[in-house]
Amino acid sequence: MAGAPSTTRTGVGDGSGRPPGPAPAAGARGGTRTRHRRTVTAAAFLLPALLLLGALVVYPIGYSVQRSFFDRSGDSFAGLDNYVTLFTDDTIRTAVRNNLVWVVVAPAVATALGLIFAVLTERVRWGTAFKLVVFMPMAISMLAAGIIFRLVYEQDPDRGVANAVWVGVHDTFAESSGFPRARPLPVHPLKAAGGGAYVTKSPVRAGEPVALPLIGVPPAQMPEDARPARTPAASGDGGGISGTAWLDFTRGGGGKPNAVDPKELGLKGLRIEAVMDGRVVARTSAAADGTFTLPAAADGAVLRLPASNFREQYNGVAWLGPNLVTPAIIGSYVWMWAGFAMVLIAAGLAGLPRDVLEAARVDGANEWQVFRRITVPLLAPVLGVVLVTLMINVLKVFDLVFIIAPGSAQDDANVLALQLYRSSFGTDADLGVGSAIAVLLLLLVLPVMAVNIRRMRRENRR
Numbered sequence: 001m002a003g004a005p006s007t008t009r010t011g012v013g014d015g016s017g018r019p020p021g022p023a024p025a026a027g028a029r030g031g032t033r034t035r036h037r038r039t040v041t042a043a044a045f046l047l048p049a050l051l052l053l054g055a056l057v058v059y060p061i062g063y064s065v066q067r068s069f070f071d072r073s074g075d076s077f078a079g080l081d082n083y084v085t086l087f088t089d090d091t092i093r094t095a096v097r098n099n100l101v102w103v104v105v106a107p108a109v110a111t112a113l114g115l116i117f118a119v120l121t122e123r124v125r126w127g128t129a130f131k132l133v134v135f136m137p138m139a140i141s142m143l144a145a146g147i148i149f150r151l152v153y154e155q156d157p158d159r160g161v162a163n164a165v166w167v168g169v170h171d172t173f174a175e176s177s178g179f180p181r182a183r184p185l186p187v188h189p190l191k192a193a194g195g196g197a198y199v200t201k202s203p204v205r206a207g208e209p210v211a212l213p214l215i216g217v218p219p220a221q222m223p224e225d226a227r228p229a230r231t232p233a234a235s236g237d238g239g240g241i242s243g244t245a246w247l248d249f250t251r252g253g254g255g256k257p258n259a260v261d262p263k264e265l266g267l268k269g270l271r272i273e274a275v276m277d278g279r280v281v282a283r284t285s286a287a288a289d290g291t292f293t294l295p296a297a298a299d300g301a302v303l304r305l306p307a308s309n310f311r312e313q314y315n316g317v318a319w320l321g322p323n324l325v326t327p328a329i330i331g332s333y334v335w336m337w338a339g340f341a342m343v344l345i346a347a348g349l350a351g352l353p354r355d356v357l358e359a360a361r362v363d364g365a366n367e368w369q370v371f372r373r374i375t376v377p378l379l380a381p382v383l384g385v386v387l388v389t390l391m392i393n394v395l396k397v398f399d400l401v402f403i404i405a406p407g408s409a410q411d412d413a414n415v416l417a418l419q420l421y422r423s424s425f426g427t428d429a430d431l432g433v434g435s436a437i438a439v440l441l442l443l444l445v446l447p448v449m450a451v452n453i454r455r456m457r458r459e460n461r462r
Contacts, residue, residue: 114341146403210243266290
């Protein structure tokens with residue numbers, strides 16, 4: 001109708017008789033676009049990391065799991081045979097047992113030493129310098145540390161520091177042998193008495209010089225102040241027993257057996273005993289020229305050269321032998337990682353509430369009680385971090401064992417990471433068994449990682 005007011009329609013109805021809803025706001029569309037743009041940007045930044053993670057972690061893990069179910073050639077399905085081998089092969093079982101020793105001992109010892117170092121150096125002026133020295137081994141690669149400790153553990157005391165110290169301490173408290181491997185010739189007036197000792201073939205008499213010739217002493221082991229041997233003058237009846245103990249060997253030949261030649265040296269320090277009726281009646285030692293004198297009580301006795309004269313020299317401990325090779329390598333690992341534990345624990349120690357510690361001291365607690373009942377409980381989160389980190393680290397230990405353990409003891413020092421290498425490479429490689437070892441290592445690491453992640457989440461909630 002003309003002149004009737006017109007109605008403005010802002011939308012199109014849906015046929016239900018209800019008015020149409022409001023048009024979408026421009027701000028909502030802009031927010032959607034912003035969120036989309038942020039998602040794309042985040043994905044663009046994460047994509048390289050995800051690609052690397054997939055290529056270097058996810059794919060190798062998946063391939064190792066798949067390969068562990070196939071035989072050596074990779075063509076035939078082997079089922080669980082490779083995993084059965086892990087627990088039936090003696091070499092691999094030794095590796096598993098050694099890994100358990102590593103996980104239990106190495107992290108605990110390194111953490112304990114780190115805690116002790118951190119606490120003891122907290123109040124001293126030179127604590128920073130000490131911490132620097134203890135932490136310095138962390139700057140050395142495993143390869144270099146392995147080479148260093150391979151030399152430290154050398155059996156020869158002239159080359160191995162550990163045995164040089166050990167032999168020095170041993171020789172301080174134990175009597176050393178003067179002439180190892182010295183012995184008489186069959187034509188000499190001496191015979192074996194059992195236990196490494198030698199005795200004269202007949203009793204000695206006063207007035208008759210006694211000859212005690214020996215051979216088999218290397219020139220380098222002769223006393224530095226030994227002098228040319230000489231025959232003592234005969235004493236009269238009723239006097240003591242005199243004689244000469246000397247090295248019956250002339251360089252270049254020409255000497256006579258059982259006779260003191262001009263170029264032959266006396267066996268200075270050789271211990272001599274006079275034995276009569278099964279008991280020792282007199283003792284003496286040879287002088288620099290080999291001469292010796294016994295009192296008249298030795299007349300008619302048999303002279304004995306005790307076995308202590310001829311013992312092999314003490315050469316220390318076989319650090320890299322079958323029995324000690326694993327503890328020795330763990331020692332080198334602790335030397336490297338005790339500094340790491342000390343630095344982390346010292347950082348946690350610096351953040352402890354001092355008022356709590358001082359309050360305990362004011363209440364009468366001594367330092368040991370403060371340490372055991374307050375310091376250690378407050379440091380429990382830090383100690384947990386250090387312990388878990390080192391446990392994960394020792395499960396992968398390879399370099400030190402491979403370098404330090406000699407070939408003869410490598411089976412005794414074997415660990416899973418080393419066995420993984422030995423099973424996967426070389427002429428006798430079995431990638432099926434190697435992959436099974438890799439999966440076993442992963443399964444051993446996962447629980448430790450899970451504990452660590454749970455602990456971190458619990459700390460974050462606090």
